[in-house]
Amino acid sequence: MPATAPITQDVLTLPRKLAEAGLPNIVGLTRDALREALIAAGTPERQAKMRVGQIWSWIYHRGVQDFAAMTNLSKEYRALLAQNFSIGRPEIVTRQVSSDGTRKYLLRIEGGHEVEAVYIPDDDRGTLCISSQVGCTLTCSFCHTGTQKLVRNLTAAEIVGQILVARDDLSEWGREPAAKRFITNIVLMGMGEPLYNTDNVRDAMLIAMDGDGIAISRRRVTLSTSGIVPEIARVGAEIGCLLAISFHATTDEVRDKLVPINRKYKIAELLDACRAYPRLSNSERITFEYVMLKGVNDTDADARRLVKLIAGIPAKINLIPFNPWPGAPYERSDADRITAFADIVNRAGYASPVRTPRGEDIMAACGQLKSATERARRQKTGALPPA
Incomplete structure (x- = not known):
C-alpha cells in the first residue's frame, strides 16, 4: 500500500481542486471498475468489495461530493481516496x-x-431528459440539436453526472421511499444519438438503475434512438431499458430527408430490429416518436401507413407537435390535423397521446436543445438570428 500522507482538511474537502489537478473521477465507474481502481490505489483486495459498497452508497444514494463526508470510513482511508480520486x-x-x-x-x-439536460415535472412523475453527446452527428432536419456539429461523446461520468446535478438542484438526496422522489424517470432524449455512444450510455444507466444507489427502475429508463439498427439488440441485452424510436415518417423517401440515418438503415430493417427487441410485450412497449410537421408527414394516408408498418409490434405512438426554433424550415401541424391523425391511430388500437410541449419559453422542449455557447457563436457570426 502506498504511504499515506498526513491528513489535512484541504485534502479531504476540496474535490473540485483535486479534479482540476487531474485526479481520476470516481463517478461513472462500474462496480467492477471501481473495485479495480481501489485495489490499484492501495485498498487490500480482501476489503475491496466492501469498500465499493460503502463508497457507492455515499456517492449515489446520499449524493456526497467529498470524501470527508464518508464517515463510516477511517480518516486514513478517506485521505487515501482523496489523494487518488x-x-x-x-x-x-x-x-x-x-x-x-x-x-x-x-x-x-x-x-x-x-x-x-431538462427536468420535466408532472403530477404523477418527474422526468429527467439527459444528453449523450456534445452536439449530434445525425443532422435530423427538424431538430435544433442536429444543426450543432458533433464535438465528442460524453463519458459515463458526464452522463450519470447530469442525474447527480439535477438531484442536487432538486434537494432529492435521502428522499425515501422512492415514490416521493422528484426524479422518477430518465429519458435519453437530449443532445446526441445514444447508440453512437453505447458503451458509456450502458455504464451510466447501469449505475442509475443500481438498487443500492440512484435506484431508477429499468422500466422507468427510456432510450431514444433514430435507428442505429446494429446497436438496438445490444440495448436490450446489456441495458434492458425501454426503447423509443425517433420515427417521424412512413416512407423511406420522406424519412431520408427528416432522419438522414434512414439512408443507411431503412424503415423495414429498423422495424425488424424492433420486433426482435427483448422482453417486448404490452407492458414493455416500444414508443414510436412522431413529430407533426405541417404538410410533410401529417396526412390521413400517413396515419394509415404508420399503423400498417408497426402492425404486430406492442407499441404506442407519441405524437409531438413540432417545437419551433430560430431558422427552422418547418411549421407545426394544425391542431385539428393532429387530432385527426391521432384518431386514425387510436381506432387501429394504438395509444397515441399528443405530447404537451413543455418548456418552450426557455427552449427546453423536444428538439430545441442546443448548447448556449454554440448558439451564441452562430449568432455572433450571423449564421443564426437571436433566439
Missing part, C-alpha cells in the same frame, strides 16, 4: 425555470464543452 460533477452554467415548472440546465464538462 476526485468526485466530479458537471458544472451548472445556467439554470432556467419555465412558467410550467420545467427546468433546463446548461452544464459545462471537461474541455469547456457544454450540454443541456
